[in-house]
Amino acid sequence: EDQVTQSPEALRLQEGESSSLNCSYTVSGLRGLFWYRQDPGKGPEFLFTLYSAGEEKEKERLKATLTKKESFLHITAPKPEDSATYLCAETGSQGNLIFGKGTKLSVKP
Amino acid sequence: DAGVIQSPRHEVTEMGQEVTLRCKPISGHDYLFWYRQTMMRGLELLIYFNNNVPIDDSGMPEDRFSAKMPNASFSTLKIQPSEPRDSAVYFCASSFGVGYEQYFGPGTRLTVT
Numbered sequence: 418e419d420q421v422t423q424s425p426e427a428l429r430l431q432e433g434e435s436s437s438l439n440c441s442y443t444v445s446g447l448r449g450l451f452w453y454r455q456d457p458g459k460g461p462e463f464l465f466t467l468y469s470a471g472e473e474k475e476k477e478r479l480k481a482t483l484t485k486k487e488s489f490l491h492i493t494a495p496k497p498e499d500s501a502t503y504l505c506a507e508t509g510s511q512g513n514l515i516f517g518k519g520t521k522l523s524v525k526p
Numbered sequence: 527d528a529g530v531i532q533s534p535r536h537e538v539t540e541m542g543q544e545v546t547l548r549c550k551p552i553s554g555h556d557y558l559f560w561y562r563q564t565m566m567r568g569l570e571l572l573i574y575f576n577n578n579v580p581i582d583d584s585g586m587p588e589d590r591f592s593a594k595m596p597n598a599s600f601s602t603l604k605i606q607p608s609e610p611r612d613s614a615v616y617f618c619a620s621s622f623g624v625g626y627e628q629y630f631g632p633g634t635r636l637t638v639t
Contacts, residue, residue: 449625460530460617460630461569504569511582512624513559518568 421507423517430524433494438520440505441487448508450488452481455502455519464503495524530631532618538637544606547634550599551620559628560593560603561617569617575601576624608638 420443430436442450449468453461465474467483474481478499480491490503502521506514531550539545551558559574573583578595586593590609595601605612615635619628 451627453630458633460619460633463627463629466627508625513571513574513582514628515571516569 421505421515421517423503423505423520425520426518427521428523430492430495430522432496432524432526435491435493435495437492438490438503438505438522439487440490440517442505442507448512450483451506451508451514452479452488452490453504453506455504461504492522495522497524497526500524530618530620530629532616532631532634534634535632536635536637538639539608540639541609542607543638544604545608545612545636545638547603547616547618547636549601549603549618549631551601551618552629553599555620555622555629556598557621557623557628558595558601559619559621560601561619561630563615563617563633572603605636608636610638612636613638 422441424439449466451466452464454464455461465481467481470483470485472483478493482489500523502519504516504519506516509515530552533548537545556577560572561569562572563569570585572585573593574581575595591605593603613636615633617630617633619630621628
């Protein structure tokens with residue numbers, strides 16, 4: 418069964434304290450790895466798509482990387498406004514997206 | 527573009543009542559997805575459409591759930607009769623195709639008492 422696992426479930430950082438979120442997947446033949454940000458009471462907001470091992474994408478303080486079995490979302494010098502739940506998803510065998518349960522990030526000033 | 531539009535944003539109903547959730551996808555997107563999000567199970571795919579045709583409804587939990595897409599700009603998700611365990615946030619999303627990023631609406635928070 419296709420599965421996406423994210424860790425940690427929750428992460429508390431001080432402002433400026435860099436860290437990484439992990440997403441591991443089991444689907445063979447990766448057709449796309451997606452990162453989303455979700456704020457409370459809102460729908461997931463698309464951040465990045467990665468298609469092949471070694472690929473990297475950046476947006477402000479966020480950088481997503483991809484290996485053959487996992488993806489990382491690196492957060493450099495985070496600010497309180499980066500606090501949110503970050504969701505990882507993979508394209509399943511049916512073409513749908515399979516989501517992990519997310520990492521809830523809290524950044525304290 | 528206004529993005530994916532969902533209505534209502536909040537719905538409170540009593541057990542046994544019929545509930546209809548509505549979605550307008552982004553213009554030009556040919557895939558539409560319905561998801562349900564709960565704390566316990568996270569984000570689950572219920573059903574998705576391609577060019578208004580249902581492709582995979584294996585995630586629909588029971589026969590009480592049904593979804594339609596009468597045209598490219600409108601879809602409904604209906605629950606009849608509703609039960610307390612249906613309480614969740616329901617999201618609609620659309621995309622250009624399989625394997626492409628999906629854009630989500632703001633969701634409908636459903637509470638069944």
